[in-house]
Structure formats: C-alpha cells, structure tokens
Amino acid sequence: QQPVQSPQAVILREGEDAVINCSSSKALYSVHWYRQKHGEAPVFLMILLKGGEQKGHEKISASFNEKKQQSSLYLTASQLSYSGTYFCGSLNQAGTALIFGKGTTLSVSS
C-alpha cells in the first residue's frame, strides 16, 4: 500500500519552514525519508521507528505517530540546498522492501 504524501509541492524562500506529511491506510511500523535532487538519485535521510524519532540530517527532523499512521518531516530555516523531492517510504507486507509515496517537491528560492 503506497503511502500518501501532502502537500504535492511547496514553494519557500530561504529561511522559511516547511512541513511534509506522510500517511498510510495500513499500520506503519517504520517510516523512511529520502530526498531526490533534480536529475539525481534519491538519498536516504532518516528512519523513524515505532514511537521514536531520529534526527538524521542538517536541520531536518521528523516525527512518527504510529497510532495515526502518519509521519511528518520538518524542514527548519530552509536553505537553497533543501530543494528537491522528498519521498516517504514504508515497508511492504513482507517487510523486505520499501514502498515509496509519490513525493513532495520543495522549491527554495533566495
């Protein structure tokens, strides 16, 4: 079951904050965040496990609410380098591979 991300796109100026949401209709045991810059490959940012959060990258953090089956990615004081498409992923039923959401495109301008 593919996670659902919102919003689809965000436009920011440098220094502004943003929140990207990821939700699932099935139970989430972990949530995985990746970022893909234009023309490049996706890069792992962080994983959130049951009930916890793990800050993995720059000023980017995330939370995970397993009861609500959703996660949010927080980008604080955004920089130009934050621009890209952010994907959340959840493990497939077998727990062996990731199913990614359709992504949220973040554009940061100066």
Place this chain on the structure above:
Amino acid sequence: DAGVIQSPRHEVTEMGQEVTLRCKPISGHNSLFWYRQTMMRGLELLIYFNNNVPIDDSGMPEDRFSAKMPNASFSTLKIQPSEPRDSAVYFCASSFPGRNYEQYFGPGTRLTVT
C-alpha cells in the same frame, strides 16, 4: 567507495528492440533493488534480490521484463520487446545486510523508447 554503478546512463531505442540495463551494487551489500520512476507513477519497486536470489518480483510490470543477478556484484534488467510506455528512469539500489531501509541508489538509466 564508487557507489552503485549503472550503465548506460542514457538509452534511446526503438519500439520492439531489446534493452538491457546493468547495475553493480556497492561491495558488501547483499540486497539489490530495481526501481522505475515516472512522473505519473512515481518511484516503483520492480524487483528485489537478497543474496543474489529474487525475493519479490511482484512489481515487474509484465513478462517483457526480466531481471537477473548472476553474482553479488552484477545485475541486469532486460526489457524485450520494449514499448514507448517503458520510457522512464530506472534506478538500481543496494543496501547492507539487515538495513534494507537505507538504500544507496545508483545514478539511474534514462530510457527513451520511440
């Protein structure tokens, strides 16, 4: 570390032709994934190998697609015959044992079928 290596980076072919995409995972990684990315469908998992064995190929669109991993350092994704709707960026990714959530992606192959 060289990272995941994919070739070719770009491929343009005519409908009906056979296309072979290649991937060399990071040394020491025992899981390998093939993804397809399009604007419409996003990033789709096609097939997943663990220790060179295909574990989940439920994402392979149809029989025209096949993937092999003859050894720990090489995998291929073949499309025969290719169709225009196969046009996409194909990524290969690999991960350490037990860390399938932290995948290292290759640069991708942009396939255009005319």
